[in-house]
Amino acid sequence: MTTTGEDTTAAQKGPWWWARWRSAVLDAGLASASAVECAFEGIRFADDAGIPMAAGIVFGVLAGSVLVVRRKWPIAVVLVSIAITPAQMGYLMGIVGLYTLAASELPRRIIGSLAGMSLVGMLIVMFVRVRQDMAHGELDLGDWFVPFASITTAIGMTAPPLLLGLYVGARRRLMESLRERADDLERELQLLAERAEERAEWARGEERTRIAREMHDVVAHRVSLMVVHAAALQAVARKDPEKAVKNAALVGDMGRQALTELREMLGVLRSGDGSGRHERAAVPLVAVGVAAAAAASRAVDEADGPCLDDLETLIGQSAAAGMAVDLSVEGDVRSYAAQIEQTAFRVVQEALTNVHKHAAGAKTHVRLAHRVSEIAMQVENEPPPEISSLASARLPSGGNGLVGMKERVSALGGVFVSGPTEAGGFRVSAVIPAA
Structure with a gap:
């Protein structure tokens, strides 16, 4: 400085x-x-x-x-x-x-x-x-010389040092002003760099949370279905070999789908991290942090994600795992922005996953309503039966499912509500603006 x-x-x-x-x-x-x-x-x-x-x-x-x-x-x-x-x-x-x-x-x-x-x-x-x-x-x-010599000498002894001093003083003040401005600019740049670093750290934290949420949505549902099918396979392996073979095939399909989605996501992250490594080496650390977070965010947005058309497949998978689930759609079916459809799909997916974890065998109702300026979804399950053949699955819970759903919906300006019903079941409701 x-x-x-x-x-x-x-x-x-x-x-x-x-x-x-x-x-x-x-x-x-x-x-x-x-x-x-x-x-x-x-x-x-x-x-x-x-x-x-x-x-x-x-x-x-x-x-x-x-x-x-x-x-x-x-x-x-x-x-x-x-x-x-x-x-x-x-x-x-x-x-x-x-x-x-x-x-x-x-x-x-x-x-x-x-x-x-x-x-x-x-x-x-x-x-x-x-x-x-x-x-x-x-x-x-002559007499003219007296005033001429007097005025010339007086001006010559006074004007040059006066003008030179005024010039030097003005130049000194200008240089001091420029130095002060340079100091102020450097302090502002330092403050901006600190704020940029804070924003970069915040963006990295947000991106980590988002990636973790995506990983949870991708893995939890598939793995939950795999565990349910594995429990069912264990129960019917000796009694009904044909059904056991069918369940084993479903477990394999679920595993392959989970691996495929994981590979796609990890591939997006690798491509966002590995490209342009040499070019970014010369960029300041703060700029790299911001660029990396932005690139990761764009990569997740641009990655192929699920949509509302995949809900029937999702419900069919849950039904194949032994869940009694039905889907009802209200209003005129139309397409929405990719982020809205992906969020709506993830809410239904996570709600069904929670039913598999905490209310195995309970009858579940999925409702989807297309309204003028919003889309609403509700997943409600009845109380689970006291004795369930799937109870031995013992699915673990990380406690982040409802939090992730609420974060997704709130990020789009929507409303998320969840809680137990009077009948002893559980209800998950979400409303997302269509715009």
């Missing part, structure tokens, strides 16, 4: 009011040069004023040394230079003082007032000096 503001203040360490040692050395050198100049000019001033030469030299050294505080008190330096202008000394101090004053952060009215005072003082002193030189015969020119 750039070093401005507090960082710059902490990084710069110089004596007293100087930010850096080189600034102190420069000001000390300028003050020494100004003191030497004023000391030599003090000799002439002492001769003109009729005072001891030593007093004039000391006065010049003290006046010229004021330049050392030009960075801390530029107004004082300019006022001292204006004060000693009638003594015809302190020209270097006046030039440097005006430059420092113009480059400072002082209000423009103060800078303009002091610059005007310096200009007027220099103009008067030069006017008097040139007239004295012409009166003494040192200059033999």
Whole structure:
């Protein structure tokens, strides 16, 4: 990051009011040069004023040394230079003082007032000096030369340092402003990167949840039916070999379907993770996280999923496993968006899976209603029989089925309700907007 503001203040360490040692050395050198100049000019001033030469030299050294505080008190330096202008000394101090004053952060009215005072003082002193030189015969020119020389000298001693100081001050302020903007931009970029990383982590978590839900929907139903069929196969293996063979074939079909769906899903995940590996190596970690989550989300959306037309097959599989289940459809049958049909199918599938797990042998009713602006589904099972031939299946439950159904429906803006019925059964209801 750039070093401005507090960082710059902490990084710069110089004596007293100087930010850096080189600034102190420069000001000390300028003050020494100004003191030497004023000391030599003090000799002439002492001769003109009729005072001891030593007093004039000391006065010049003290006046010229004021330049050392030009960075801390530029107004004082300019006022001292204006004060000693009638003594015809302190020209270097006046030039440097005006430059420092113009480059400072002082209000423009103060800078303009002091610059005007310096200009007027220099103009008067030069006017008097040139007239004295012409009166003494040192200059033999016309009367026009007095105002010309006075104005030219006054402007030449005042305008250049003033304009240069204004330019340097404006440039310094511009550079500081650019540095501050760069710092602000870098902080904003860092904040955006942190937020992007948080969003990427959130997206990865959402995608993990979604993939887990898909895996649960794919595996739980198929495996539940396989376990039910295996239990039935065990019960009838000796009594009815022909039926046992049929059940074994159904178990094989269920296993192959489950493996096929798992391969398809894992293949989608592998293709989303393996492509463009070298190109993504040069991308920042946050961008990779966001891109990976987005790619996985698109892959799941684009993967071939079940639809409402597959409900009859689904119910037929449950019926083949020994469940007494019927399907009733209300309203005009029409097609919906793939995500809506897949969610509706998964709700019915998970509800039937729960019946296999917790109410084996119970009669189940599946109702599907096509309405104007929504699609509704309901799966309700009656109380299970006290003695069931499938009870030995002992299907485990992870407790995530109802949660997954509610998440799916809520993500589409729908309503999901589940709970026991008064008759002792269980009901799962969901309504999903058609748009």
